Amino acid sequence: MKEKLQKIAAEAVNLLSSSQDLEEIEKIRVRFLGRKGELTQVLRGMGALDEKDRPRIGQLANEIRARIEEELTGRTALVKEKTIRSRLLEEALDISLPGTAPAHGRIHPITRVRRQMEDIFLGLGFEIAEGPEIELDYYNFEALNFPKDHPARDMQDTFFIGEEFLLRTHTSPVQVRTMERTAPALPVKIISPGKVYRRDDDATHSPMFQQVEGLLIDTRITFGDLKGILDLFVKEMFGTATLTRFRASFFPFTEPSAEVDISCVMCGGCGCRVCSQTGWLEILGCGSVHPRVLEMSGYNPEEVTGFAFGMGVERVAMLKYGIDDIRLFYDNDLRFLNQF
Amino acid sequence: MRVSLNWLKDFVDITLSPLELAEKLTLAGLAVEGIESPGEDITKVVTGQILKIERHPNADRLLICEISFGENVPLKIVTGAPNVQEGQIVPVALEGAALAGGLVIKRAKLRGVESRGMLCSGQELGLNAKSLPPEQAHGVMILPADTPPGLDIKPLLGLDDTILELELTPNRGDCLSMLGAAREVAAILKLPLKYIPPEVEESLPPCADRVKVDIEEPQLCRRYVARLMTGVKVGPSPLWMQKRLRAVGVRPISNVVDVTNYVMMEFGQPLHVFDYDTLLEGRIVVRRAAEKEILVSLDGVNRELTPDMLIIADAKNPVAIAGVMGGLETEVTDRTANVLLESAYFNPASIRRTSKMLGLRSDASQRFEGGIDLAGCRRSADRAVQLLQQISGVQVLEGAVDNYPSPAEPKMICLRPERTNFLLGTEITGEEIADILTRLQFDVKDSGSELIVGVPSWRGDVSMETDLIEEAARLHGYNQIPGTLPNARTTLGKRTPNQLFRENVKDILASCGLNEAITYSFFSPETADFYRLPPENALRRTVNMQNPLSEEQSVMRTWITPGLVEALKRNYNRQIRSGAVFELGSVFVPASRLPEEKTMLAAAAMGESAGGWNRKVMPLDYYFLKGVLETLFQQVGLTGFFFEAEYSNPSFHPGRTAKVFAGEQELGVLGELHPEVLERLDLPIRVVAFELDLDRVAKLSAAVRKYQPLPRFPSMERDIAVLAPRDVPAESIREAIGRSGGHTLTSVSLFDVYEGGQIQAGYRSLAFSLKFQADDRTLTDEEVAKCMDSVSAELDRKYGARLRTE
């Protein structure tokens, strides 16, 4: 009996140590420890033993069961670990293969830059105003203090639509329309982004381009405020190290008028090809709203003041992205659009 | 405008470097766009006299000139220039000389003859060919005969000068002269302006005895000064005058013409000269042209005049178009003995209209347009007479005929220093403001709280207080004004719902794989033909430009698709044969008043999506764009949309096109372009497109969304394959299933379409997945089976369609 038990133990341990998978281990468990298993059979045969041998053999059988169970547990854990390890090995990917890119289109660089400009001014409490692209001479010129037959009109070469209308040359007509609508309420605090048109076509001029203009009218707006707001804008748009420089200029609808230069974004102001060695880049035009414009739009220039500014979105985008030909924006070459 | 620094120094003692001066002018509003020093590179070029010319023994085209430099020994120099003659004074580059562009002259043998230098052309000395007489443009420069030999050429030709290129704003016509620029420079640099009024020696009886000036249009000609000179000898002007004219970009022609140009450049007053003896009765009449009146202008062209044009006439005939161009008949020539000089003020707007109408823009018309100094007419006439007297010894009749019907009163403006500071956000004192204005030659009187300011006659741009405030700010320095943030009401900066909607639509389309494009708002009138639009088609009704850049860009677009297709075509021709683009923008529809501008959303696609090693390519076809639209509508919350077959859109493929609806409203079109359109466009690939009225889409889209409770009981799915005639639209079958499946049928989705193989001809198999679900219980198989039976019965009844069992 004792030998039989020890043989069972030896065989079970032996079988387990060479077992390779969980299924095999289970078979071994059933074979030795199952209800009809070998060890069970032996224990059932205990009745035939001597009374005095029973406790000893019983104890031995229990020890052997415990031993087999221990081996079973140990082997199960080992095999499990081996299985998972080999599965992980088998499943290894070539992680260098390209990923599956979801189809995703791009937003046009002009839209991107326009949104960025809008967001800066939205943050400062400006609203976005819009107006028609085909305008009356009155809104595009006359209400902005461009008299008929005045050389100032040469500043903006205009596309005419029949006798009466024209393609707006700037988004300033939106300012006039907004003032007319709002007057005499205050404040007027808008930006007017949109397409504008001038009869020009070369590497730096496109017959259609986009502008963002701004207008702030209230009871105590100064030229200094214009400087402060634009300096804030420029730093937000081009980086906090960017400097601004205000030059006297002329626009019929503002006075005093200024052109604003920023320190060259390419060379930081040391002078390079982009800034024609001056260290400065012209970026926008601005000024205090001309009293005549206020008056024509329904405000009393003795009581309210304001400022206006305007800039080309393309110009800003060209500087931001290092683009040297404005026509690329409207050519829509997919290799160009895919870069943004 | 070109400004000669040397000439400027006649009026202001400038010690700053050109670069520093340019910076100061630029900041004060006179933008310097360029600085030129034409003679910078030039050294060792002197005047020499040609003593003798011999033929070169070994070369037909070469000449050997013996050149004298005064005291030194003459040198032999070989030249190829055809225009040399003995006795001429010419510029000579000596051995070791450097010319414009860095060319260095060495002793050289030319075909065996030693040459000790080089005779120079104007271009070799850095002069612009246009500023040289035509006969000298390609040969050696010939200097006036009285030029002494042996002089350094640089001061003689103005090669020691620096030119500032000013880009003036249209309000500063007063700066279109050396004196005008000098006034600004003096004011900016706080230096005195040196100015000596011209003096004329008058030796003959009064001018008024022989000249009569009538102004019939005092609105258009506010002043006309005439002076008369006799004993004119037309010839070249002296070198000093030529060099200054050249420096400012004017070609010297003859002493009389040069003097008029010189005074125009110096004082800004355009002048005109007439041969007095050709003027009938010695009379000048300033009037409007009569209908159909003809003038042969200086350039020999017969010009038909209109009553819109102001002209100068003699007792009978037109002799000049006022301020724009003179007449050939009365031109000053070699035979002219008596010269009548005109110095007048013409109405800027009138000159502008006339010169535009005739296409004649000149230095003179530009100055009249900017408004010249009314008070300066007489002074400029005197200056011209003085110069002519100096250089050609004319005799001058006493006085001038100065017809000035209503002399201008000086403008007086009140300026409040307090208001100035309020507007600028500064604390500039009244004294500083007064000082700035005084430097700019305003006449300033302090009356306590205000300044009473008299405006100089040449400052036509200054007429109100703000103009003075700008002057104060400009010279105080914009960069001295502190930047502040507005002390204003707090406002909410936000986009309107419509603005948000449009930007959102762009982002959705980009997320669907389309690139945003922006195309021009105008296209060719031929577009309508390319797109097979019949004559009555609404898209043919265009808003047209009067002065387009080209015919191809002459009408405003009525739809966006053609521009997008054009963009795809450009890409296709650059070997980019797949792509999908969209654009959101305005189209223009003629209306009774301003054209109507509608916001449209269009897309176009060709080719296929990018494939990959683990992914099949997907055609960018009708179904692609349809999927994009479905996604868009879902994302913006537009419900109840459907697609209806469209057979009659002339631009689209009749079997591959749909009208897009939402409820009753037609939103637009989706389809493949008609093969004939593609052929006309010369585009050998299928292109699909859609174009929607975005304002309508926006209106129908739900701004507010509502939560639907999630199902609490499990769903049951059943797949069925429906065998149906091929011409039954899948959507009809889907709808029939939906209608007949009972209220527990919550979704029907098509997942396969199959034809051919074992399917009988004319039929196809459509596989749908049906989902049943109740919100109050778990459905039983029996319940679902019942629903499936009624679906089957309905399909059979309606379409003769049978269920295929797997």
Ligand SMILES: [Zn+2]
């Ligand atoms: Zn730079």
